[in-house]
Amino acid sequence: MEYIVETNQLTKRFGKEIAVDRVDMRIPKGEIYGFLGPNGAGKTTTIRMLLGLMKPSFGSVQVFQKFLNEDRLNILKKVGSLVENPSYYPHLTAYENLEALRKVYGIPKSSITEVLELVRLSDVGNKKVKGFSLGMKQRLGIASALLHNPELLILDEPTNGLDPSGIIEIRNLIKRLPAERGITILISSHLLSEIDQIATTVGVLNKGHLIFQDTIERMREYSKQKVLLSVSDREHAWQSLVAAGIKAELHNGMISLKEKSDEKVAQAVRSLVHNDFSIYRVEEEKGSLEGIFLEMTTEEKSL
Amino acid sequence: MIGKLVAQDVLKIKRKGIWFLTFLGPFGVVALQMVNYGVRKAYLLQQSDDDWAYYISNVSAFSPFALILGIAILTSFMASIENETNGWKQLTALPVSKMAIYLSKFTVLVMLLFLSSILLALFSLSYGVFLNLGDEIPYLELLKYSIYPFLASLPVLALQLWVATVSKNQGIPITVGVFGVILSYSAYVLPDWMIWKWPSLLNQWNEPMINVLFGLTFGAILYVIGMVDFMRRDVK
Ligand SMILES: Nc1ncnc2c1ncn2[C@@H]1O[C@H](COP(=O)(O)OP(=O)(O)OP(=O)(O)O)[C@@H](O)[C@H]1O
Ligand SMILES: [Mg+2]
Numbered sequence: 268m269e270y271i272v273e274t275n276q277l278t279k280r281f282g283k284e285i286a287v288d289r290v291d292m293r294i295p296k297g298e299i300y301g302f303l304g305p306n307g308a309g310k311t312t313t314i315r316m317l318l319g320l321m322k323p324s325f326g327s328v329q330v331f332q333k334f335l336n337e338d339r340l341n342i343l344k345k346v347g348s349l350v351e352n353p354s355y356y357p358h359l360t361a362y363e364n365l366e367a368l369r370k371v372y373g374i375p376k377s378s379i380t381e382v383l384e385l386v387r388l389s390d391v392g393n394k395k396v397k398g399f400s401l402g403m404k405q406r407l408g409i410a411s412a413l414l415h416n417p418e419l420l421i422l423d424e425p426t427n428g429l430d431p432s433g434i435i436e437i438r439n440l441i442k443r444l445p446a447e448r449g450i451t452i453l454i455s456s457h458l459l460s461e462i463d464q465i466a467t468t469v470g471v472l473n474k475g476h477l478i479f480q481d482t483i484e485r486m487r488e489y490s491k492q493k494v495l496l497s498v499s500d501r502e503h504a505w506q507s508l509v510a511a512g513i514k515a516e517l518h519n520g521m522i523s524l525k526e527k528s529d530e531k532v533a534q535a536v537r538s539l540v541h542n543d544f545s546i547y548r549v550e551e552e553k554g555s556l557e558g559i560f561l562e563m564t565t566e567e568k569s570l
Numbered sequence: 571m572i573g574k575l576v577a578q579d580v581l582k583i584k585r586k587g588i589w590f591l592t593f594l595g596p597f598g599v600v601a602l603q604m605v606n607y608g609v610r611k612a613y614l615l616q617q618s619d620d621d622w623a624y625y626i627s628n629v630s631a632f633s634p635f636a637l638i639l640g641i642a643i644l645t646s647f648m649a650s651i652e653n654e655t656n657g658w659k660q661l662t663a664l665p666v667s668k669m670a671i672y673l674s675k676f677t678v679l680v681m682l683l684f685l686s687s688i689l690l691a692l693f694s695l696s697y698g699v700f701l702n703l704g705d706e707i708p709y710l711e712l713l714k715y716s717i718y719p720f721l722a723s724l725p726v727l728a729l730q731l732w733v734a735t736v737s738k739n740q741g742i743p744i745t746v747g748v749f750g751v752i753l754s755y756s757a758y759v760l761p762d763w764m765i766w767k768w769p770s771l772l773n774q775w776n777e778p779m780i781n782v783l784f785g786l787t788f789g790a791i792l793y794v795i796g797m798v799d800f801m802r803r804d805v806k
Contacts, residue, residue: 318663320805343665354660356651358585370578371664411660 269296269332271419271451272317276326279312286312288475289326294453294468297445301466301483302455305564309475310455311351314423317453318348330419344372347417349425353408357397361388361407364396365414372415382410386440402433409437413444420444422454426461438465459560473564486559494532496522496539497548504544511538571666575674582651583678588644592682595640596690596716599632600697607701621703623711629694630715634769637683637719638754641727642747644682648675649734649743659805668801676731676793683720683727691716714778715771722768722781724789726750729765732796736803 272294279287287309294300304310315321317328319339328335330342355364365379383389386406391399396407405425412420422441426434442465444450456462462469462483469486471479479486495518498504505522508515513535514525524535532549539546583589606628607614618624652658661671691712699707730750734743750766757770768785771778 315659315805320659320662322804340665340667343663346663348663350659350663352655354655354657356582356657357654359582363581363584367578367581368660368664370581371574371666373574 268293270294270329271296271331272300272453273329273332274313274317274326275329277313277316277323277328278325279309279316279321280324285475287316287323290472290475290477291480292470292477293480294451296451297449298468299441299445299452299454299466301462301469302453302472303457303459303462303469303560304455304472305457308457308472308564310457310472311423313472314348314350314421314453314455317421318346318350319343320350344415345418346421347412347415347419348421348423349408349412350421350423352427353404353411355396355404355407355411358395360393360395361399361410362392364407365411368411368414374415378414378416382413385413386410387436401428402430405429405433405437409440416448418450420450420452422452424455424457426456434461441465459557471560471563478563493552494524494527495548495550495552496524496535496546497550498522498539499545499547504539504542507542507544508535508538513538571670572673572677575666575670576677579648579674579678583648586647586651588647588682591640591643591647592686593689595636595686596633596693599629599636599690600693602632603629603694604697607697611701621701622698622706622708625698625701625703626694626708626711626715629690630719630771633690633716634719634723634757634771635751635754637686637723637769638726638766639747639751640683640686641679641723641730642744642750644679645727645730645734646740646743646747648679648731650740652735653740656806662805669797672731672735672797672800675735676728676797679727679731680724683723684717687716687720718771718778718782719769721789722771722778722785724785725765725768725792728789728792728796732792732799735796735800738806 270293272292274290274292277287277290277292278285290313292313302310302313312321316323317330317335319335331345333342335342356367359367361383362379365382369376369379380389383392386409388403388406388410391403396404399407405428409422409425412422425441426437429437438461441452441454444452454462454465466483469479469481469483470477501517501520501522505515505517508522513531515535516523516525524532536546536549603625614624615621652661662668694716695707695712730743730747733746737743753760753764753766754769757767757772760767762773765788768781771781773780
């Protein structure tokens with residue numbers, strides 16, 4: 268498989284603290300890679316190392332199959348990024364902000380009007396950014412990242428601080444990009460719901476460890492529903508089920524059935540009633556992605 | 571690469587009052603002499619046989635001080651433009667080396683200060699002519715006393731740029747700047763090795779050229795040290 272981003276044992280230490288710990292990130296071409304992790308997991312630190320803003324304490328970064336420490340300038344020509352809060356010059360207009368970047372990329376002026384159009388800032392292009400709303404600044408940040416038509420787009424929490432309509436707008440914009448421009452996207456977030464809606468591949472970072480990395484479908488498989496039984500004398504009830512050859516687990520004071528077909532559930536209930544256990548509740552828990560995410564990040568063990 | 575970055579930096583200093591300060595510095599220095607000569611012209615003309623030389627010495631009593639003050643203000647303005655919304659990270663993520671980023675900042679500052687020095691020569695000349703100090707106008711001396719202090723101040727510029735770009739707390743470069751201004755104001759009593767004395771062109775050998783050569787040499791050394799430190803650091 269062709270990886271656009273590939274890190275090997277990427278590690279960053281700040282004094283004693285290890286913010287990023289031996290991360291092997293793999294981003295296949297054309298994917299939207301959702302980079303998930305709770306606050307302080309090390310997402311921004313990883314992204315900074317991908318861009319060469321920080322030097323890794325250990326390990327290496329390859330982008331477009333070239334080592335970042337050897338080919339940094341050639342790589343960065345094809346990478347657009349928005350790290351944490353957007354950087355902008357408040358005393359300049361939106362157009363001038365983009366013009367400052369354009370001068371360095373040495374691309375035609377028409378690209379400025381194009382990206383302003385794309386993020387719907389054309390009307391305010393000649394206004395100073397100082398007076399922009401948070402959402403407008405964020406969109407300008409995305410415009411800056413897209414200005415030179417990059418092949419890899421790195422967005423660190425791009426919807427931070429946006430209202431719901433702003434979030435939807437940015438999400439739709441991001442979703443369109445791989446198809447329209449053939450770019451690969453890395454998007455970080457601490458909200459699973461956000462990643463769930465746009466990502467095709469997911470990486471979960473927790474306390475500096477990459478604890479999961481696979482397609483979004485594989486991630487969803489972990490979230491299959493469970494059937495839970497609340498019963499009297501659960502210890503014995505569970506033993507009787509297992510004795511009857513029914514696959515079950517004791518879980519948080521409930522019995523959790525491993526096989527969830529109607530027939531298997533009916534069989535379990537019948538067996539319990541038959542053995543004189545009282546059944547208080549039979550419930551179905553729709554394991555959400557949120558649930559697995561929390562499970563993954565609290566248990567802190569590798570899947 | 572450096573040309574593009576300089577063009578970018580020139581765009582970024584727009585509307586920041588930086589061009590105005592570049593003009594105001596030399597104008598202020600000559601304006602002080604306008605007051606001085608305006609109030610007691612007759613007395614001042616009596617002080618010396620060479621009125622032009624005496625006038626130039628009066629002007630250059632304040633220019634080093636203005637220069638050091640200007641360096642402190644311009645470098646901190648320059649750094650604040652990037653610090654305000656952490657433009658450093660956007661800048662570093664561009665396909666340019668950190669060396670070029672630093673060199674570009676330094677280049678723009680040198681251009682501004684050089685412009686200030688030329689303006690100082692022009693303003694001094696104009697007011698001198700207006701004062702009717704004599705027909706033999708010492709063009710060379712006028713230029714020398716405008717450009718030499720600038721060249722001798724390069725170590726201070728390199729130091730201030732270094733401190734301003736790498737400090738997380740902007741109080742540090744401002745403190746260094748204020749001390750520099752105070753030191754340059756007391757140039758007479760400073761030992762020769764202090765860089766803040768150099769723009770005054772004073773030294774025990776009475777040879778301004780020594781300060782210029784030291785300025786260029788130590789300016790280059792401090793520039794390289796600052797740049798290497800800037801390149802070595804992680805960008806937040
Ligand atoms: N420059 C730094 N110096 C020291 N520690 C740092 C530095 N930058 C980050 N850290 C530490 O590294 C850890 C990871 O931080 P990072 O910003 O990468 O997390 P994150 O996943 O981006 O979190 P968030 O969702 O809050 O943005 C944190 O514990 C933080 O305190
Ligand atoms: Mg972060």
